[in-house]
Amino acid sequence: xxxxxxxxxxxxxxxxxxxxxxxxxxxxxxxxVDELELGESVACSGACLTVVExxxxxxxxxxxxxxxxxxxxxxxxxxxxxxxxxxxRLSDRLGGHLVSGHVDAVxxxxxxxxxxxxxxxxxxxxAAIAPLVAEKGxxxxxxxxxxxxxxxxxxxxxxLIPETLARTTLGQAAAGxxxxxxxxxxxxxxxxLREFAPLEGAAxxxxxxxxxxxx
Numbered sequence: 001x002x003x004x005x006x007x008x009x010x011x012x013x014x015x016x017x018x019x020x021x022x023x024x025x026x027x028x029x030x031x032x033v034d035e036l037e038l039g040e041s042v043a044c045s046g047a048c049l050t051v052v053e054x055x056x057x058x059x060x061x062x063x064x065x066x067x068x069x070x071x072x073x074x075x076x077x078x079x080x081x082x083x084x085x086x087x088x089r090l091s092d093r094l095g096g097h098l099v100s101g102h103v104d105a106v107x108x109x110x111x112x113x114x115x116x117x118x119x120x121x122x123x124x125x126x127a128a129i130a131p132l133v134a135e136k137g138x139x140x141x142x143x144x145x146x147x148x149x150x151x152x153x154x155x156x157x158x159x160l161i162p163e164t165l166a167r168t169t170l171g172q173a174a175a176g177x178x179x180x181x182x183x184x185x186x187x188x189x190x191x192x193l194r195e196f197a198p199l200e201g202a203a204x205x206x207x208x209x210x211x212x213x214x215x
Contacts, residue, residue: 001088002043004096004138004145006168007031008084010044012076013058020065024049024073025058031084033059041101043085045169046143046180047071048101071103072178081169083143096145097138098185104129107141109177110155118161120149121173123181125156132183132191140182144168 007030014025026044033054041048042061049061068074076082088094105126113120123141125133133139135151144164150157165171173179 002048002085002099002101002143003088003092003094004085004099004140004143006083006085006144009167009169010059010082010084012078012080012082014078015076018062021063021068022073023052024061024063024076026061026082026084027058028084031059031086033057036086041087043083043087043099043101043143045072045082046099046101046140046182047073047103070106071180072106075178081172083168085143097140099140099143099145099182100185101143102182103180104132104183104188105181107179107181109173109175109179111175112173115159118159119165120157120159121170122155122157123179125151125154126181127154129181129183130154132187134187137187138184140180142169142179143182144170 008028010026010028010031012024013027016023016025024044036042036051036054036059038051038054040051042051044061047067049063051059052062053060063073105128107123107126109121110124111122130153133148133151133156135148137148139146139148141158146158148156149159160170
């Protein structure tokens with residue numbers, strides 16, 4: 001589990017084919033590689049990957065075909081910059097929102113405009129997750145916890161402050177840039193519940209809501 005607060009930017013050093021997937025070798029910028037444990041999770045531009053090797057300033061992750069199919073990892077090349085975040089400790093402050101690192105869909109930057117000292121970016125919104133994205137709700141874009149500034153059926157906007165532009169890869173994002181999208185966990189589970197029954201009346205009572213008497 002992650003918070004969506006990016007702690008470092010790494011650079012892809014090598015991508016090695018591995019049985020339909022790849023081994024991704026990354027050089028973090030400030031993240032202490034020797035502190036990483038084999039088997040721990042690191043969010044790489046929003047995709048939760050497992051440390052399989054580290055040393056000499058480099059860290060390696062294996063990505064299976066499922067990961068390749070559902071994320072933009074196949075777009076990465078040596079020199080690609082990645083947002084990095086280590087997994088959340090239970091004692092950490094939750095400064096962003098709960099991010100699982102399980103990418104829901106791939107979106108694309110449609111437009112970028114200056115807005116005060118920051119910028120406003122418009123992204124395409126795949127139909128599969130459109131019902132999960134709401135104005136003032138949370139979304140993770142390439143692993144970055146952001147607030148939705150506006151939402152339509154096929155696109156949404158975010159307003160980025162200078163700090164986000166300086167500390168994440170969105171500082172260089174332009175029209176056409178593809179990104180990993182992860183919808184809010186709560187919205188995802190509510191949508192799943194609605195597949196089985198409307199969220200009202202007897203259904204809510206069956207899940208233990210609204211059954212208490214008056215005080």
